[in-house]
Amino acid sequence: MPSYTELRKTNHFYYFIKFTLNVYSMLFSLVGLCVLCVGVYAEVERQKNRTLEGLFLAPAVVLILLGLVMFTVSVVGMVGSLRDNKTLLHMFLCVLCVLLLLQAVALTMALIFEKKTSALFQSSIREGIKHYYDDLDFKNILDYVQQKFSCCGGDEYKDWGVNQYHFCNGTGPLACGVPYTCCVRHKVGEVINTLCGYQTLDKARESLQDKIHVRGCIHAVNLWMGDNIGITVALCCAVGLPQLLGIILSCVFWNLLVDMSESPDMVDFKLKKAEVNYSELDLAGAGWCMCLPRDGGYL
Numbered sequence: 001m002p003s004y005t006e007l008r009k010t011n012h013f014y015y016f017i018k019f020t021l022n023v024y025s026m027l028f029s030l031v032g033l034c035v036l037c038v039g040v041y042a043e044v045e046r047q048k049n050r051t052l053e054g055l056f057l058a059p060a061v062v063l064i065l066l067g068l069v070m071f072t073v074s075v076v077g078m079v080g081s082l083r084d085n086k087t088l089l090h091m092f093l094c095v096l097c098v099l100l101l102l103q104a105v106a107l108t109m110a111l112i113f114e115k116k117t118s119a120l121f122q123s124s125i126r127e128g129i130k131h132y133y134d135d136l137d138f139k140n141i142l143d144y145v146q147q148k149f150s151c152c153g154g155d156e157y158k159d160w161g162v163n164q165y166h167f168c169n170g171t172g173p174l175a176c177g178v179p180y181t182c183c184v185r186h187k188v189g190e191v192i193n194t195l196c197g198y199q200t201l202d203k204a205r206e207s208l209q210d211k212i213h214v215r216g217c218i219h220a221v222n223l224w225m226g227d228n229i230g231i232t233v234a235l236c237c238a239v240g241l242p243q244l245l246g247i248i249l250s251c252v253f254w255n256l257l258v259d260m261s262e263s264p265d266m267v268d269f270k271l272k273k274a275e276v277n278y279s280e281l282d283l284a285g286a287g288w289c290m291c292l293p294r295d296g297g298y299l
Contacts, residue, residue, distance in 0.1 A: 014256055018081055021249040025078035025092075028242075032070025039063030042137065059137045073099075077250060086257050093250040100243045107236075118155075121218050125154030130162050132179075142217075143181040151220035152182035152213045159216065161201050168202055176201045182212045 042060035080088030153159030
């Protein structure tokens with residue numbers, strides 16, 4: 001079996017890395033475009049309903065930013081791999097490294113400063129709860145989380161006291177209560193009374209155990225991640241490994257292009273410096289980019 005040094009000098013290795021990187025970039029550009037389109041559609045609908053304007057509380061804005069970054073970075077990598085452009089590939093490599101590093105730093109900081117991270121999430125959720133009935137995106141997400149993880153509010157169920165329809169000084173039917181998504185379901189598929197959380201905010205936790213979920217969603221999600229460590233690690237790998245693969249592919253391909261540009265038997269602009277006329281060369285097999293290698297060279 002040939003060594004890596006010998007293998008990387010073959011044309012088959014060059015084409016394999018080139019087209020693997022191209023397919024990788026194309027797939028992520030398509031995913032980014034889909035995310036961007038969904039985000040734009042959600043934002044248009046959000047503006048029609050004149051819902052919450054908070055940047056960090058609007059899932060549509062997050063989707064737009066995520067899709068825009070994914071699409072732009074992937075297109076740079078795709079064009080760079082197609083055109084054998086070292087500058088674009090280097091840019092693609094650097095951006096991927098920075099993004100992966102920022103995610104690693106953010107995850108590390110979140111684990112180190114767990115209390116401050118929880119406080120930040122709690123503050124954001126409380127702000128969202130204030131506008132719970134104004135922002136349909138946030139409402140749907142919070143309802144899903146409360147039902148999925150059997151929780152209520154951010155830090156605890158009393159967080160619902162900041163909403164104008166739920167605080168205890170109100171006069172409406174929801175006053176001093178919580179949404180029905182906080183209620184305990186005793187049977188699978190049970191139809192819940194939408195006012196099952198009536199008059200619960202002024203009661204002690206112990207008396208509400210069989211009526212509503214008193215644990216906050218921040219704590220419930222943390223407990224779920226701790227109990228399902230395998231799924232948590234798999235989710236982290238699903239986010240990080242594709243980026244790491246892109247870094248490895250772009251790094252290998254960039255090094256190949258550097259070696260090619262320094263080789264005198266490759267079709268490259270450096271041939272002009274060697275006083276070789278392109279018209280004197282047989283460029284069959286050089287490709288439309290005038291850069292593809294050929295066994296035996298072109299000189």
